Amino acid sequence: MKIIHVDMDQFFAAVEQRDNPELKGKPIAVGHDAERGVVSTASYEARRFGVHSAQSIQLAKRLCPQLIIVEPHFQRYKEVSAQLHQIFHDYTDLIEPISLDEAFLDVTENKRGIELGVDIAREIKQRIRETTGLTASAGVSYCKFLAKIASDWRKPDGLTVIHPDRALDFIAQLKVEKIWGVGQKTAEKMHHMGIFTGLDLRNTSLARLTQEFGKMGQVFYDFSRGIDNRPVISEWERKSVSCEQTFESDISENSAVTIHLYHTVIELERRILKNDFEGRTLTLKVKFLDFQQITRSITVDHILRTKDDILPLAKQLMQGVEFHSHPIRLLGLGVSNQKSSTPQNDPQWIELELEFAPWPDE
Numbered sequence: 001m002k003i004i005h006v007d008m009d010q011f012f013a014a015v016e017q018r019d020n021p022e023l024k025g026k027p028i029a030v031g032h033d034a035e036r037g038v039v040s041t042a043s044y045e046a047r048r049f050g051v052h053s054a055q056s057i058q059l060a061k062r063l064c065p066q067l068i069i070v071e072p073h074f075q076r077y078k079e080v081s082a083q084l085h086q087i088f089h090d091y092t093d094l095i096e097p098i099s100l101d102e103a104f105l106d107v108t109e110n111k112r113g114i115e116l117g118v119d120i121a122r123e124i125k126q127r128i129r130e131t132t133g134l135t136a137s138a139g140v141s142y143c144k145f146l147a148k149i150a151s152d153w154r155k156p157d158g159l160t161v162i163h164p165d166r167a168l169d170f171i172a173q174l175k176v177e178k179i180w181g182v183g184q185k186t187a188e189k190m191h192h193m194g195i196f197t198g199l200d201l202r203n204t205s206l207a208r209l210t211q212e213f214g215k216m217g218q219v220f221y222d223f224s225r226g227i228d229n230r231p232v233i234s235e236w237e238r239k240s241v242s243c244e245q246t247f248e249s250d251i252s253e254n255s256a257v258t259i260h261l262y263h264t265v266i267e268l269e270r271r272i273l274k275n276d277f278e279g280r281t282l283t284l285k286v287k288f289l290d291f292q293q294i295t296r297s298i299t300v301d302h303i304l305r306t307k308d309d310i311l312p313l314a315k316q317l318m319q320g321v322e323f324h325s326h327p328i329r330l331l332g333l334g335v336s337n338q339k340s341s342t343p344q345n346d347p348q349w350i351e352l353e354l355e356f357a358p359w360p361d362e
Helices: 011-019 057-063 074-089 117-132 144-153 164-172 184-192 198-202 206-213 215-223 254-275 307-318
Strands: 003-008 028-030 068-070 095-099 102-106 136-141 159-161 240-251 279-288 293-304 328-336 348-353
Touching (some): 011 074, 074 117, 117 136, 240 254, 307 328
Antiparallel strands (some): 003 136, 095 102, 240 328
16 A cells, blocks of 8 residues: 555644745744634644644743734635645545645555556645645655654655554554654553553553553554555545534523524534535533633434424433533534434433544535
């Protein structure tokens, strides 16, 4: 297998700096400059001050007082993304988009008949620069796990190849934080177990990893050995449609919650119709002032498509959510479960407490 992972450098920020020369070389953050605004992308000039994506705009401005906040232009980013995919398709149709600015390409059998994946990656990088004026980093390896790590290795404008013969040595010296699927809390747990590197992970038994991390234990066990059999999937089935809103001010009054829940349902209905999606499970997500988050789900035996289908269930899920003394910071709704399930006479719901992870964009 020859897998390439292409990842644009500081994509949103780079587009803004390209289109507005006055921003070149300056610390900028793309996002909405509001009390609850969040950084979408920071330029490398801003990252030197500790500014990074998913950070609050207010914290970013404290870290970098000269920071320039730029409103995002998503239509422009989509247009550049389309240009990227036109380039990718000149080499292969096995393309798996991860986001607007990154994708996996399976070039094992490519349209140009080029033998080495690194030569294809080099051409793609050059064409991206010529076509868009932007830079990309690329990683080349025999599996998605290693290609992804390789693309991050020499950013910006990097190109890294991890050969099968070097894979185990490469993984051995990786910090576990660099391994796909290891977030902050998982990393902390691994550190408590004495696992700090890929080699430490490889030396931990499958039984112990499964005990501590469930199904992900098998994934970590395989990754530490350079095993990743996931194919590049060029066609995928949408699993869910969702929307959420972070409020400028926390809400705790019945009337405010009712109004915002209604508007969230209306937006969810719009997205369902736009994507022609059919699902039977409605999930409510609530994040409170103290960042505690809960989700509640309910599954019914009919398709959830319109406001009249969704709103009564959303209200039902909100019942029992204590927000008068525990103000709400974020409210979200999503529909999933596209496959037909065994009809149930009584709707079933579950309640979970989760670490915050934003739902995928539409």
